[in-house]
Amino acid sequence: MQKNNLKLVGLIFLSYFLCSGTITAVEIFFNKDFFYPGDTLSVKVVQSLGTTEPIKCFWNGGEYPILPIGEGSTRALLPIPANINPGKNELLVSIPQETERKHLIEVRAKKFPEERIAFPREKTDLYNLPENEKQRELILNTLKTVSEKQQWQGKFILPTSGKFSSVYGVHRSTENFHKGIDISTKIYTSVFSPNRGIVILATQLNLQGNTVIIDHGQGVCTVYYHLSSLAVKSGQVVEKGDKIGEVGDTGLATAPHLHWGLYIHGEAVDPLVWIKEEF
Incomplete structure (x- = not known):
């Protein structure tokens, strides 16, 4: 009762x-x-x-x-x-x-390693180009893109093969912390989209070199720096595994590698988490 x-x-x-x-x-x-x-x-x-x-x-x-x-x-x-x-x-x-x-x-606390990077003179001259601040603002604003629909499906995949030469969170002399991972491999190695999305930037920049940014929806964006060439255009829909470019050393890079970053509402997080976990 x-x-x-x-x-x-x-x-x-x-x-x-x-x-x-x-x-x-x-x-x-x-x-x-x-x-x-x-x-x-x-x-x-x-x-x-x-x-x-x-x-x-x-x-x-x-x-x-x-x-x-x-x-x-x-x-x-x-x-x-x-x-x-x-x-x-x-x-x-x-x-x-x-x-x-x-x-x-x-x-919980996590200790990140430290590293120092020395660039040759012809690369450090890139720091002083007058367009840098405008290009930096372009990247920051693009990475804050929020589209309502989730484009990605399942876990992400690595965008290229090679050795991890630098990981997320490393304290660098040139920046507060490394906002992605560096994958070192042979020049002209293909770079693929790690998941479905829409290309919202594909252009050449002074420090970042040939750059691609993909909007995966709901505030999730991925970025690709130092490409030798671009295989996509802004506005193009890409599926998981579609080629978006090739590895290079354009911009402020000491050797051929891909810088790959993943951003949530404009804040960099570890992209490897999205390979291990499904969101």
């Missing part, structure tokens, strides 16, 4: 809030119990009682959208960059008609 009474009270309680429209039943799920710098935090939001008002995430000083992934679910992908402070980091989820939900996300 007591069990039946509890059910009835629950139904009355649910009915009251449905009619009054003052609350929305929302469940929040994370892809891991703890994270390391370079990881990607997936925040899945399932709404049992519908609302059309947007839910927002606030994380590491930024505001991030929650986008649809099908079957009544939505998701925010959040970057955990190499320079994040380890410990309990606050995530706020703003839900309409509710107070903000606060979650503490554990980020």
Whole structure:
């Protein structure tokens, strides 16, 4: 009898809030119990009682959208960059008609190696070209592209074969931390798209050399620097495994290699995580 009474009270309680429209039943799920710098935090939001008002995430000083992934679910992908402070980091989820939900996300410390790079004189002269700042802004703005539809399917693949000559997060004399991985291999080795997406930049730049940026949807972009040649154009749809260019040493590079980076809402994360894990 007591069990039946509890059910009835629950139904009355649910009915009251449905009619009054003052609350929305929302469940929040994370892809891991703890994270390391370079990881990607997936925040899945399932709404049992519908609302059309947007839910927002606030994380590491930024505001991030929650986008649809099908079957009544939505998701925010959040970057955990190499320079994040380890410990309990606050995530706020703003839900309409509710107070903000606060979650503490554990980020464990990770030690990254250091390396110094010496460029020949003809390469260091590239630093002083007047177009550099404008080109840098072009890259930063392009990497912040957010299209609502998820283009990628399944895990990513490596864009080329070769040796990892530098990994994500390395502290460099030329930058705060290395925002991707370097794959050293023979010049003119083919470079492939690691997953489905739309090319949103394919051009030659001073420091980055021949460059391709692919929008994979929902704030996920990949970048390819120092190519010897381009095999795609801006606006072109590429499938997983499609050729996008060839390895080179254009721009600020000491030897033939591919710099491959993966960005979440304009923040660099470790692209190798996306090869091991499915988002």
